[in-house]
Amino acid sequence: MNPAPNLVLIGPMGAGKTSIGKRLAARLGLAFVDCDHRLEEVTGAAVPLIFECEGEAGFRARETALIAELMRGRGQLIATGGGAVLAEANRKQLAGRGFVVHLQVSVAQQIERLGRDRSRPLLAVGDKRAKLESLAVERGPIYRDLADLAFDADGLTVAIAAERLGALL
Numbered sequence: 410m411n412p413a414p415n416l417v418l419i420g421p422m423g424a425g426k427t428s429i430g431k432r433l434a435a436r437l438g439l440a441f442v443d444c445d446h447r448l449e450e451v452t453g454a455a456v457p458l459i460f461e462c463e464g465e466a467g468f469r470a471r472e473t474a475l476i477a478e479l480m481r482g483r484g485q486l487i488a489t490g491g492g493a494v495l496a497e498a499n500r501k502q503l504a505g506r507g508f509v510v511h512l513q514v515s516v517a518q519q520i521e522r523l524g525r526d527r528s529r530p531l532l533a534v535g536d537k538r539a540k541l542e543s544l545a546v547e548r549g550p551i552y553r554d555l556a557d558l559a560f561d562a563d564g565l566t567v568a569i570a571a572e573r574l575g576a577l578l
C-alpha cells in the first residue's frame with residue numbers, strides 16, 4: 410500500500426508522531442527521522458530556544474529547508490512537527506515523495522500525552538486546551554486534505570497503534 414519513497418506522519422502535537430513513528434519505523438525497516446529532533450541536533454538548540462532566538466518564522470524556515478532536504482531521500486519514516494503542513498512548499502514536498510499518514514487524536518488525549526511538557530512554545534502561554542482546540546479547527550482540514558491515510562490513534566497505546574498502523578501499510 411506504500412509505494413512512495415518515504416512514509417510521513419502528520420498530525421497535531423501529542424498525536425504520537427514521534428513515539429508511534431519510532432516503533433513503526435523499526436517494524437517496517439525504515440530509517441526514523443523526527444524533524445524537531447533533527448533541527449535540535451543541527452542547531453544545538455532546543456525548539457523553544459530556536460523560537461526565542463529566531464521567532465516562529467525562523468523556526469518555520471529551518472523546518473521547510475529540512476523537509477526539502479529529507480524528501481530528496483528515500484526509505485525514511487519522517488515524523489513532522491504539527492505545524493509543518495502550514496507551508497505550501499512543505500505540503501508539496503510531503504505529498505510528492507511521501508505516503509502521508511494523518512495521526513488523529515482528540516484534544517483530551519493530546520492534553521493527557523503532553524502533560525506538563527514544556528517543549529512546545531505554542532502552548533507556553535494561555536490555556537492549553539483552548540489553544541489546542543483552535544489549532545485543531547485551523548489545521549484539521551489541512552491534515553485531512555494532505556493525508557493518503559487517516560489513522561485514529563485516540564486511546565491506543567504506542568505499541569498497539571504502531572502494530573495496527575503497520576498492518577495497514
Ligand code: S3P
Pocket residue numbers: 420421422423426427445456489490491492493528529530531
Ligand atoms: C509545532 C509542533 C511541534 C514543534 C513546534 C511547533 C506546531 O512538534 O514543531 O513546537 O506548530 O504544532 P510536535 O507536533 O512534534 O509536537
